[in-house]
Amino acid sequence: MTTQTTAPSPVCIYCEGPGPFTDEHVISAGLGADDDRYLLVDMVCKRCNTDVLGKLELEVLRCSPIAIGRAFMQPHGRDRGKRTAAPGIQARRKQMASTSGYPHEVDFGRHAQPIVLPQLKITGEKTYDSAAAGPDELRSFLMSLSTLLQGTQVTCIRKRGPEHELRYETITMLRSDKTFTQAAESSFEATPPRAGLWLERYDATDAAGQTPAATIFQNLNKGIVLKTSSATVEDALNFLAHAVEQFSFDTQETVDTEGPIISVEMTVTVGAMERVIAKIGINLLAYYLGRDYVTDPGLQQVKDSILTGTPRLSADIIEDASIQSILDAAPENHHVFCLSKASQPGERASITVIAKLYGAAQSLVLATDVPEPHLPLPVFFLVDYLNHKVKQWSLHDYSEHLVKTVMNEAQARYGSTE
Ligand SMILES: [Zn+2]
Numbered sequence: 001m002t003t004q005t006t007a008p009s010p011v012c013i014y015c016e017g018p019g020p021f022t023d024e025h026v027i028s029a030g031l032g033a034d035d036d037r038y039l040l041v042d043m044v045c046k047r048c049n050t051d052v053l054g055k056l057e058l059e060v061l062r063c064s065p066i067a068i069g070r071a072f073m074q075p076h077g078r079d080r081g082k083r084t085a086a087p088g089i090q091a092r093r094k095q096m097a098s099t100s101g102y103p104h105e106v107d108f109g110r111h112a113q114p115i116v117l118p119q120l121k122i123t124g125e126k127t128y129d130s131a132a133a134g135p136d137e138l139r140s141f142l143m144s145l146s147t148l149l150q151g152t153q154v155t156c157i158r159k160r161g162p163e164h165e166l167r168y169e170t171i172t173m174l175r176s177d178k179t180f181t182q183a184a185e186s187s188f189e190a191t192p193p194r195a196g197l198w199l200e201r202y203d204a205t206d207a208a209g210q211t212p213a214a215t216i217f218q219n220l221n222k223g224i225v226l227k228t229s230s231a232t233v234e235d236a237l238n239f240l241a242h243a244v245e246q247f248s249f250d251t252q253e254t255v256d257t258e259g260p261i262i263s264v265e266m267t268v269t270v271g272a273m274e275r276v277i278a279k280i281g282i283n284l285l286a287y288y289l290g291r292d293y294v295t296d297p298g299l300q301q302v303k304d305s306i307l308t309g310t311p312r313l314s315a316d317i318i319e320d321a322s323i324q325s326i327l328d329a330a331p332e333n334h335h336v337f338c339l340s341k342a343s344q345p346g347e348r349a350s351i352t353v354i355a356k357l358y359g360a361a362q363s364l365v366l367a368t369d370v371p372e373p374h375l376p377l378p379v380f381f382l383v384d385y386l387n388h389k390v391k392q393w394s395l396h397d398y399s400e401h402l403v404k405t406v407m408n409e410a411q412a413r414y415g416s417t418e
Pocket of ligand 1: 015017044046
């Protein structure tokens with residue numbers, strides 16, 4: 001009989017499972033931190049990374065107020081070479097107030113510039129409205145619409161179920177004698193058909209203006225969407241097919257909208273933002289203090305909350321003016337993350353993460369009773385989200401920067417009068 005000694009095989013720092021492992025960005029890549037020097041390797045299992053943390057992060061990046069911050073301040077999402085695009089905003093409602101009282105469907109371009117999508121709205125029994133960013137966009141939209149509505153059938157697709165387990169309901173509308181009727185039963189698929197008309201409903205809470213009976217518009221990906229409120233899909237299609245046939249460009253006028261009123265309504269899972277901040281906190285601890293530190297039982301509860309959402313995590317908006325001014329002194333276009341501690345008797349400590357993303361700063365307690373860290377805290381991590389770089393600063397580095405900033409300001413203000 002022989003005995004072998006092998007190094008203990010690594011376990012996931014979140015679920016303690018055996019792997020396989022995938023590389024995890026210490027700070028979310030989508031926040032502009034896809035800096036390959038800041039990766040956790042062999043620390044987070046594929047299941048936690050892909051099935052839980054990745055999905056959570058995506059939701060926060062696309063559907064929370066963070067999405068608006070990203071769109072305004074970060075011209076590029078994750079660096080993917082040619083595929084790099086402006087970060088998108090996923091919202092239940094993206095509308096702009098219009099002079100007719102019926103709000104326009106809009107989306108956002110670079111730096112969150114609103115773009116009026118080409119659209120037709122049914123505003124009465126025999127009336128409709130049109131809108132677009134310009135005459136060319138309207139013309140090309142009406143061409144696509146004409147092709148779509150003058151065929152003998154239209155495949156309609158409706159998203160069903162929550163965002164993370166979407167199903168696609170496919171409904172076929174047949175057209176004969178210029179009238180659409182629904183053919184047979186609908187079917188459900190895991191992936192959408194390649195082409196079709198997307199169906200959506202106006203939300204009962206839409207209150208930005210009068211709600212049209214139905215609106216048909218083309219989104220930024222060129223998909224055509226029919227959004228209904230009081231009209232049935234059949235009635236809307238019948239009306240719109242007729243409207244497209246008769247459409248006259250002579251009656252169109254160009255209106256410049258200055259300072260448009262935009263309304264965006266988002267749905268984000270309660271606590272998702274806090275879970276993402278806590279996850280970044282744990283990742284930073286693992287990166288800075290090592291695997292052994294983050295496997296301490298004192299961090300178990302926060303990890304359970306990150307993975308499952310319970311118990312609920314709560315973050316506090318930082319209102320303390322002195323902490324705020326320290327965070328505000330960070331270089332421009334940087335997120336700031338800070339790990340800090342409060343020492344307790346018996347070589348114990350509590351650990352807090354502070355996150356300042358696109359402006360607002362929040363703090364979240366990661367643990368209240370863990371071993372005193374062996375490396376100095378606070379430690380700062382700054383994310384240059386325009387250049388996709390992360391840097392680590394000690395309190396000393398940060399103070400030096402702070403003093404320099406204050407001195408430069410003083411010089412700019414008083415220096416020239418000497
Ligand atoms: Zn895991």
